[in-house]
Amino acid sequence: MKTESQIRKEIRQFVVENFLMGDASSMLNDGESFLETGTIDSTGVLEVVTFLEANFGFKVEDRELLPENIDSVNNQVKYVLRKQNAA
């Protein structure tokens, strides 16, 4: 079980490394939509899924592939916490 702040840190780091190519200065706020800000495109969503599964050790079900779970740092943190608690 990872703490909320640990989860948040890892997700932010993933976004910076993988979508911003290391440019932490252009990191968006935790509540901002990845899609609306153009940070990730539609194929990027699959990279997010791969990351979540590898990093937090659970499987993302097809029905969970929703903006509410994926489309911002905050949404991902909440989603990971829910999945951890359910496990």
Next chain:
Amino acid sequence: MPFVCGVAGIFYPESRSVESDVLRRMTRALTHRGPDEEGFHEEPGLGLGHRRLSIIDLSTGQQPLCNEDGTLWVAFNGEIFNYLELRADLEKRGHHFKTRSDTETLVHLYEEKGLDFVDDLNGQFAIALWDRPRRRLVLARDRVGIRPLFHSTLSDGTVLFGSEMKALLAHGAVLAEIDPVAVGQIASLWVTLPPRTSFKGIQELGPGRMLVFESGRRNERQYWRHRFPGEHEYEERSFDYWKERVRDTLHDAVRLQLRSDVPVATYLSGGLDSSILTALVKRHHINDLITFSVGFADARFDEREFQERMVHHLATDHRQIEVNGDDIGAAFTDVIWYAERPMMRTAPSPLLSLAGLVRQNGVKVVLTGEGADEIFGGYNLFREDKVRRFWARNPDSNWRSALLSRLYGYIQRDPKAEVFWRMFFRNGLENVDDPYYSHRIRWNNTAQMKRLFASDFRAQMQSDEALMSDLDAYLDPGREKWHPLCRAQYLEMVLLMSCYLLNSQGDRVMMGHSVEGRVPFLDHRLIELAATIPPKFKIRLLEEKFILKRAFAEILPPAIANRPKKPYRAPIAACFMPGKDNLGAELMRREALEKTGFANAAAFERLMQKAGPEGNTLSERNEMAVATMASLQLLHHQFVTDFQPSRVRVAARRS
């Protein structure tokens, strides 16, 4: 007819004598455009140079060419397809011709009509005309920019001009310096807005424009522009009427463009447009027609199945080359040498190699299907715009947004991510009054690549506001009265077609092997006709190019006529992975990126790692970022670091 040509020249504000060696150096930088012969005209204040591929009319076809008393001189590149009609008319008015070339038509037409002479021309051309009594220099370019023309004014008022920028750079007074604003425009709009070019201090004469230098003044005007009816002002005519007119006009365009004293071939991509063109030429004009096509080793991009179907159907004498990632990477160096700009695609590479194949087969003139997608509404972008406007009327509708899934079948994606894929198109959905509604998603998505540039290079680019204000200023006003499809078509024609496709995928890569391309779909009569056809006949529900398909259904096999549109694309990152043996790949290495300072080198290194061992796992926009940076590096290397105006191709040619 003059055929494959290059034009260069110098104009002095005072009657100074021309530096002959400089004029020759400038002209010879264009040797690939006309490898066999050259001609010069010098008089106080003016030097005109011309490169020509000698094919016919050797005795009288040389340029520059003058009128009877030597007061008017002209050098031009391209074709005037209606020169026979113009000539007959001018002879009736008492003009005497001493050659049978179309160049001479220009001289007499100018004598008759002055600066309005361009209005009568049906053709693809870049013209430099000198009117000695007035001491007037006229530069003019065809309506949609099929042939290129550049100019530069030095601090002492001297004007340099030429078919390619390398001719101007060969003069020596202008040094190539990459314009960060131009790179920023490409990173959003995919093109630079004329008159801006890749290089500071060099201007492009925009399509449909004429530039006149006279009595110390310069005056530029646009003599032709795209026009569409108001959204509710279409002629009430039957579908059959429009179909008939499309058929007649394209027939006549093909007839005129086949005027040539050497064999003409066609490109056959396997798509609708080149199939129609090939069928028309084969059936009505040339029975022993040769056709050419590109095949891709990578099945994702290959269309040979459809090409072969058409070849079988029409029984043409077909020749093809197959290209793989190594070929594309190798040829890209030359592509940038000829195209003189950064670009977000490698798709011109196979077309340069194809022009090489054409030349090896002794063919010098090729007809291509370019332009049909723009004038008849063939691109997915147009259908995307239509679906999004439909969706915007009921943003909560699931099935409305589901229509989008029909459009992009060729982009591999995981069905699980469908909801996100649609959300991508949800951005700005309700802003249907945005004049750039059709293109905004594309531009915003592409602009994300800017974060891969070094921050101080990026800081020299335009702000988004400045970019959009330049764009507004470049485009014609009054577009809000047009049907949304026409607004989108206009943007696509004026930007991507005229400022990228016709040169980087057309003139430049064909001229690289001294091959002349002709584009019958861009006969201005057909462009003007297509603009007046009601949008419902161009895109019927979601079926693209509906009227074109119906107009020519009987000459095509059903498998071609009913085939969904597939865009012409080529692999990118796979061509420039570390270890690939080409200059582009070498210049994408971290040390090389750090040396020029355009890129955030660490970010690019990460991106190339992300591309995977085969270089094929990047998203579209990241692929485009790689092409843009590789081309920028190649541009800098070949024009700034190591400029050799008379260099020849570097890449190994396939034989």
